[in-house]
Amino acid sequence: MADSPEEIYKSIKKIKIVGLLLGVFTIATVLLSFWELPTHSLNILVGMILATFKAGLVALIFMHLNHESKMIYKILAFTIALAFALFFLFVFSAHDPLVFSGLYDSNQ
């Protein structure tokens, strides 16, 4: 954590650069979405990698996670692992015996 005036002035500069980078990567994400990659899944994958990179910048620089107390890392390690696991729960649905009847069943 920046505490001395010198460190704070330095961090202000860093904050502005990261802000600018985030803006640039946002433009890149938008442009990428209009660029046809071989499959749409690839578009999603690259888009998510860019978003994760942007989120990483926010977490590391803006939220100071690049130099925080160990205690916070311990809290976050569990959280991130569990949240990440949630994103892959859908793989179990591949063997789901239920047949999706469709939201727009014309007989409803």
Added chain:
Amino acid sequence: MDIPYTVTARPDTGLYNAKVGIWLFLASEVMLFGGLFSSYIFLRVGADYHWPVHELNVTLGFVNTLVLIFSSVTVLLAWANLKLRKIGQFKMYLAITILCALTFMVIKSFEYRAKFSHYAVKLTDGTFLTGHLEDGYEIKFGEASKFTLTIYAQNSGIKADPVNYVLPLIEGEAPKFKTEAGDEITLTKATFQELQKDALVKAEKAGKSTGTIKLTALTPVTIHAKPSKILNYTDTTISFLDGTVAEGKLLDDKMTLTVDGVDARSVPDAENSLAWNNHYLGESWKKAFIANRDHAEEEFKTKYPSRDPLKSATHQKEAYYLHIESSTPPAAEGEAHGEGHKAEAKMEEHSEAHAEHSGHGPKVTLEKKDIAFWSNYTPKLNTYYAIYFTLTGLHGLHVVGGAIVLTYFLLFDGKMLREDPERLANRVEVGGLFWHFVDLVWIFLFPLLYLL
């Protein structure tokens, strides 16, 4: 009483208390949004329709992303300036952050409003017509004179209340009714309560759990009702939300839609979609659709010769979702899709398509038998909009919550600013951490909902 470790770090954790608190809170927030993102994945993987890509207003989403990034920078600058004891700059940057929050919410409200007033009508063959119900949509039911009300002796989900659920839908002045006993009454809360009592006494004597009130309007009435204001209807009866049933004649249940798009992605044979029926959009729009589709396919083949067009969500949308911006189809030799494209559609006589034309898109009058489903762009429409409103709504609440906290620091922490600025700096840092989290969530929401 002084609360310890609000300014200095606790020796055991190495952190001041509020920081431990905010990180524990943010950890729970990660799980909350993590669960919702997981739901998003499930819904997308299981969707039995074309998941919307670039369907939301990308420009507004993009501007909102920049606004949030900018506010993340300004909240940090506010904190840094407070640490440097530059009070004026601290206040200025905090005020800018709050203004950014307001801007974000105003833009979001424009987006929501546009969705609430935009409709999608699914025809029985799977075609979606999108557009606006400029004159609203009402069921018109006439010659209604016999009304039957069911009164339940015990509490029931439906409770007869014709004063609130039936009378407001009757055209003109409230009519007079004749009861079974032959009395002429005006239906009010008091007269209805008396009728209700009598019906229950009769039911009790007969050993039944429900009583019935039959009323006859002295002069037959006409009913105008939005579909949400009634339970259902047939050609000869209409049921109201309170369970009251009226007999009469269905006069009109046609829907007039000002069309701004035809989505034929789910139709096996798009060229024979119901949308091109002469009493709907007609042959000339069909030709415009075919010209647009063929152009998109040709363009895709030229650009990506080795790729399967069926696997391209954006191509499918461009080829099979015709956006309509004028009341008439592109004329012969006109440009239907970008510069250089020669639309094959030839403008035909307007009379062949019985669609009226408004200033925006063509107006079509849809018959109920052709409508499978209709809704405005709300969670009712599909699972995409359900998760869109859930995620952005919850995120919006976080923006409002964060803005309230920051406003409190700006307006009501003056004493702390004078007497203990370091403690206020810690408060701003904690508020800022929450604000960055709000930004971080949006960084994922924007591409997932708007772009991909």
